[in-house]
Amino acid sequence: MSMEKTFKLTRREDGIAILTMDVPGETMNTLKEQFGPEITEILAEIKADSSIKGLVVTSGKADSFVAGADITMLAACKSEADAKALSQQGHVVFSKLEGLSIPVVAAINGACLGGGLELALACHLRVCSDDKKTMLGVPEVQLGLLPGGGGTQRLPRLVGIATALDMMLTGKQIRPKQALKMGLVNDVVPNSILVETAVELAKKGKQAAKPVKQSKINQFLESSSFTRDIMFDQARKQVMKKTQGNYPAPAKIIDCVRQGMNKGMVQGLEVEATHFANLVMSKESAALRSLFFATTEMKKETGAEGAVPRKVKKVMVLGGGLMGGGIASVTTTKAKIPARVKDISEQGLSNALSYAYKLLDKGVKRRHMTPIARDNIMSLMTTTTEYTGIKDADIVVEAVFEDLALKHQMVKDVERECGEHTIFASNTSSLPIGQIAAAASRPENVIGLHYFSPVEKMPLVEVIAHKTTSPETIATTVAFARKQGKTPIVVQDGAGFYVNRILALYMNEAAQLLLEGQRIEHLDRALVKFGFPVGPMTLLDEVGIDVGAKISPILEKELGERFKAPAAFDKLLGDDRKGRKNGKGFYQYGPKAKKAKLVDESVYKVLDILIASDKESKDVAERCTIQMLNEAVRCLEEGIIASARDGDIGAIFGIGFPPFLGGPFRYIDTLGAKNLVDTLHGYQSLYGERFAPCETLVKMASDGSQFYNS
Numbered sequence: 001m002s003m004e005k006t007f008k009l010t011r012r013e014d015g016i017a018i019l020t021m022d023v024p025g026e027t028m029n030t031l032k033e034q035f036g037p038e039i040t041e042i043l044a045e046i047k048a049d050s051s052i053k054g055l056v057v058t059s060g061k062a063d064s065f066v067a068g069a070d071i072t073m074l075a076a077c078k079s080e081a082d083a084k085a086l087s088q089q090g091h092v093v094f095s096k097l098e099g100l101s102i103p104v105v106a107a108i109n110g111a112c113l114g115g116g117l118e119l120a121l122a123c124h125l126r127v128c129s130d131d132k133k134t135m136l137g138v139p140e141v142q143l144g145l146l147p148g149g150g151g152t153q154r155l156p157r158l159v160g161i162a163t164a165l166d167m168m169l170t171g172k173q174i175r176p177k178q179a180l181k182m183g184l185v186n187d188v189v190p191n192s193i194l195v196e197t198a199v200e201l202a203k204k205g206k207q208a209a210k211p212v213k214q215s216k217i218n219q220f221l222e223s224s225s226f227t228r229d230i231m232f233d234q235a236r237k238q239v240m241k242k243t244q245g246n247y248p249a250p251a252k253i254i255d256c257v258r259q260g261m262n263k264g265m266v267q268g269l270e271v272e273a274t275h276f277a278n279l280v281m282s283k284e285s286a287a288l289r290s291l292f293f294a295t296t297e298m299k300k301e302t303g304a305e306g307a308v309p310r311k312v313k314k315v316m317v318l319g320g321g322l323m324g325g326g327i328a329s330v331t332t333t334k335a336k337i338p339a340r341v342k343d344i345s346e347q348g349l350s351n352a353l354s355y356a357y358k359l360l361d362k363g364v365k366r367r368h369m370t371p372i373a374r375d376n377i378m379s380l381m382t383t384t385t386e387y388t389g390i391k392d393a394d395i396v397v398e399a400v401f402e403d404l405a406l407k408h409q410m411v412k413d414v415e416r417e418c419g420e421h422t423i424f425a426s427n428t429s430s431l432p433i434g435q436i437a438a439a440a441s442r443p444e445n446v447i448g449l450h451y452f453s454p455v456e457k458m459p460l461v462e463v464i465a466h467k468t469t470s471p472e473t474i475a476t477t478v479a480f481a482r483k484q485g486k487t488p489i490v491v492q493d494g495a496g497f498y499v500n501r502i503l504a505l506y507m508n509e510a511a512q513l514l515l516e517g518q519r520i521e522h523l524d525r526a527l528v529k530f531g532f533p534v535g536p537m538t539l540l541d542e543v544g545i546d547v548g549a550k551i552s553p554i555l556e557k558e559l560g561e562r563f564k565a566p567a568a569f570d571k572l573l574g575d576d577r578k579g580r581k582n583g584k585g586f587y588q589y590g591p592k593a594k595k596a597k598l599v600d601e602s603v604y605k606v607l608d609i610l611i612a613s614d615k616e617s618k619d620v621a622e623r624c625t626i627q628m629l630n631e632a633v634r635c636l637e638e639g640i641i642a643s644a645r646d647g648d649i650g651a652i653f654g655i656g657f658p659p660f661l662g663g664p665f666r667y668i669d670t671l672g673a674k675n676l677v678d679t680l681h682g683y684q685s686l687y688g689e690r691f692a693p694c695e696t697l698v699k700m701a702s703d704g705s706q707f708y709n710s
């Protein structure tokens with residue numbers, strides 16, 4: 001362990017001392033084991049020094065305050081007792097800080113999250129910079145945890161119960177302006193005068209806390225334990241509906257606040273430490289923490305070892321449809337790279353422009369963005385019906401119809417009209433990239449870049465290298481996707497790549513259950529209960545039944561019999577059911593549809609279905625998900641994905657596989673390969689070969705091995 005210290009105390013001539021936190025050897029400040037003892041020592045020194053009249057707490061890192069407790073330290077806890085001790089140690093030092101008789105002001109620039117915000121809350125006042133990196137929040141819930149450094153107690157006392165619950169249950173990050181408005185900070189200033197402003201505040205002395213600004217209704221609700229209990233019950237109900245009981249943290253957060261507000265801070269902190277410890281040791285938090293570690297690790301990977309990404313300064317998007325519009329939008333809005341959209345029709349072009357404009361304008365309406373900033377970003381997006389102004393494009397992303405001949409034409413056009421180095425990235429969801437590259441004279445520049453709809457919301461992209469894609473093309477495409485705010489996984493070429501391939505079998509199984517007489521809403525509910533964001537029938541309506549019908553035979557042809565879709569697509573399309581897009585699918589749409597989504601019962605007749613009694617929810621969920629698990633392992637076996645980690649990230653970020661399970665591979669480790677293989681064999685004898693376990697699983701079942709070591 002380093003002998004360097006985390007804290008530095010500087011005494012100024014005016015009597016204000018600056019306490020600077022700077023964890024040695026790390027890019028970001030986090031609360032580590034040495035935090036407690038070190039700050040305790042310093043606080044004693046400050047207390048004993050009567051020349052110190054005020055204290056400013058700040059960070060020595062250029063662009064972060066404190067990003068919270070060190071998650072690695074939490075993950076290393078061996079027992080609830082370990083974790084509880086950590087939380088209680090935090091309580092003790094934070095209350096010492098709060099108990100200082102001199103004024104204590106936090107000066108915040110950059111991320112101030114979790115335990116970092118809890119540190120700031122223990123100060124008497126807070127000033128933050130107006131930098132765009134400055135974000136305040138308690139994201140613990142996203143790690144399956146709760147704020148365990150007094151946050152569940154100090155936050156509601158500062159900003160009110162309703163606001164605090166919202167922050168803790170969503171984990172959302174608050175920007176400076178909003179933080180000021182809600183009373184989370186006392187002032188917002190440019191970073192250049194941050195510390196000076198904090199010093200001036202400290203000189204003014206401790207001030208009585210201003211009453212929280214909040215609505216009349218919340219004032220009323222928070223005024224007595226009786227009305228507060230109504231609020232807590234309401235919050236609990238909402239949370240149970242949202243989490244389906246799969247995540248233990250939210251209910252525990254509510255309980256901490258309830259007990260703390262009704263029985264006082266001491267009791268509240270005791271409950272907080274107990275619940276925190278319990279959550280640290282939960283399997284849900286372990287899975288969510290592994291996601292955090294996986295995504296931070298992936299941020300550093302180039303996608304092709306040794307290759308250096310080329311700088312992308314200009315992008316062209318072919319096709320102004322839903323996908324093309326979305327891709328152009330994240331290119332200009334997130335990556336801030338000029339994008340030129342080409343479509344054969346003016347209509348397509350105006351669609352793409354209005355797609356981007358609407359998203360930006362939402363930001364203006366919510367006051368996250370000025371109209372000028374919106375217009376500046378819009379000016380990065382230009383349109384054309386000809387190949388003009390694209391000679392210097394570094395990447396062309398193609399999002400036209402799924403038609404191989406058309407894609408070949410695009411490849412040829414781009415090779416003719418653009419530069420030698422221009423990358424041709426196809427957003428195809430089903431055609432193998434190698435087949436598209438077959439028409440290229442520079443196949444090393446051809447790659448797949450598969451987005452998910454809606455592009456601005458779905459965090460994943462698949463980057464697909466075919467056999468001769470160059471490492472530089474891979475690295476450039478990966479870096480480009482990351483600039484668009486995406487998490488890229490590099491996968492190998494093959495029908496359906498990874499995500500759609502595992503999704504297809506899961507969807508087919510749901511369709512099979514439907515044909516066996518299981519009700520549509522029952523199927524959807526069973527999988528939502530399991531932890532998916534929407535059920536398979538809703539998903540098919542959203543994606544488009546016609547789209548599913550188009551992809552299905554390609555997968556069957558390339559990957560085999562097990563991909564054969566149940567005979568339903570023809571009948572559905574024969575009845576003109578495409579899903580939400582044409583207002584006709586499994587559910588009712590349009591002006592007559594009720595707010596609560598209702599099944600369009602006439603679909604049962606179209607499919608000649610006799611409704612049977614509901615199977616157990618968990619059996620329905622198992623039968624569908626087990627197909628996904630088996631196929632995910634097959635993708636690893638075939639080298640389609642490079643690692644179990646990539647497979648887990650792909651399924652969670654691309655499909656919404658339940659995050660608390662950690663992804664298909666981590667879930668298989670939890671279930672045990674032997675157990676899974678036995679279950680697959682059971683289904684195989686009932687329903688046939690599509691349930692035959694893949695080789696790797698059979699091997700793992702016999703030798704007891706796992707995908708992960710921990």
Ligand SMILES: C[C@H](O)CC(=O)SCCNC(=O)CCNC(=O)[C@H](O)C(C)(C)COP(=O)(O)OP(=O)(O)OC[C@H]1O[C@@H](n2cnc3c(N)ncnc32)[C@H](O)[C@@H]1OP(=O)(O)O
Pocket residue numbers: 027028030067068069070071072090111113114115116118139140143145146147148149151296299
């Ligand atoms: C008791 C308390 O209530 C419990 C807690 O506080 S739990 C922790 C709550 N805090 C969080 O969840 C925040 C986690 N961090 C983040 O979301 C992001 O890192 C961030 C938004 C702060 C910055 O993102 P970004 O600029 O992309 O940097 P990113 O690459 O993620 O992180 C930089 C480094 O800091 C590390 N880091 C950031 N936060 C960390 C944390 N809380 N614990 C451990 N390491 C952390 C990353 O692992 C990475 O390390 P490396 O460079 O050695 O690989």
